[in-house]
Amino acid sequence: MARRSYDQYCPAARALDVLGERWTLLMIRELLLGPKRYTDLLEGLPGIAPNVLADRLRHLQTAGIVQRSSLPPPAASMVYELTPLGDELRPVLLSLMTWGLHFLGQPKPGENASPRWLLQLLEAGADLGAARGLRESYQFCIDGSVLHVVVDDGRVEAREGPAHEPVLVSTTDFDTFLALGARTITAAEAVAQGKLEFEGDPEAGERAITILGGRLIPFGGTDIPVRAAA
């Protein structure tokens, strides 16, 4: 029953003793977007077996990375959420995603895709300096998904679901979102073509582009050397 360990007095090996098994880091990716129910995780991780998910969740709880909570009264359901220790994995996932851009390329036919996996990239490329002293949120509606980005005095985090009081709501389809990320179209052009709708304070739009769009490494395009996965 003992979990397989690398048995090395090394911080990387210790981290991988806890996180190194299949699916575990992708579960963290999902939970970084906010608390999730068991079935939310199941459908957010296409291909995972239910017993594997249950096993991982138990393990992450005993390791202090994830905790179970009950949602406030109306919805009496259990959710899994990251503890502060689990939230400290954010830099790990963000650096991994940044590196993974080299292998992203174009979506393959039949491949699972979700706007939320790409929206997290905004977090990785955010200009934290420009976010200092600011406290607001931007909402993104992409195809059917609703997500938002919270800016809180130097912290920038992507979350799933609608924002509390967004100063800006952006609506696009998935292809336009990809094109924006790949820099094959600008926001202004997309608006002109009716593919992108802005709602809210125009100045907030400028701030959002400064904070989120400035240093973002293009994705889905060929601006960075891309390697085919073997």
Added chain:
Amino acid sequence: MARRSYDQYCPAARALDVLGERWTLLMIRELLLGPKRYTDLLEGLPGIAPNVLADRLRHLQTAGIVQRSSLPPPAASMVYELTPLGDELRPVLLSLMTWGLHFLGQPKPGENASPRWLLQLLEAGADLGAARGLRESYQFCIDGSVLHVVVDDGRVEAREGPAHEPVLVSTTDFDTFLALGARTITAAEAVAQGKLEFEGDPEAGERAITILGGRLIPFGGTDIPVRAAA
């Protein structure tokens, strides 16, 4: 024969398609310290099966992360080294090691340990601002291992082996090195007790402590909340 994939259009999933298997990220950890021969990797990764190592090396080569090179004339042997793409994994490993400190604790009896796995932490905690405009290297002799840290105008990297022209050579045993990392002893105290030997420019010693020791998170101690691996 096809490698197992998550089949998700997500940069994190793409990265894990390439790096997610057992041992792979620890191989990167080893190679970040410099080029290594097959047998060096074999003994640097205690417990790995030779066929697994060979398989991973082939895979990393086809992915463009590792390349084979022949050493300069005297030693006519093959080594594996990171490509620029592979070297871009440095932030991933450093953030993983930083997080892994929460689970490091004290060495368990019988556990594999090496000073190089801890020396890499100096890289993670380095004050890059203080390293600006500076170009020098510090050598560390710990028990029998020889390592060094290269400072090159804002870049700080730990490497295995002796330094080229170190401005400073520090010699300790492993326990003292651990105690310094845990902050249970200061460098001055260790020198006074004859457990730490400095050789070289005293001013360089001050610079080294400023760059490497300033923001370093203590390891091996209990200054940060520690969780037992389940």
Added chain:
DNA sequence: CTGCATCCGCCTCGATACTG
């Protein structure tokens, strides 16, 4: 000695079915 390939046994994982 280095750099693997082969064989074997276990144990993790994936897929499906089933239950409170």
Added chain:
DNA sequence: CAGTATCGAGGCGGATGCAG
């Protein structure tokens, strides 16, 4: 909705062998 039970395939660990 939130998992548990079962079973087969395959990745992995350990030992051994062998070519350059």
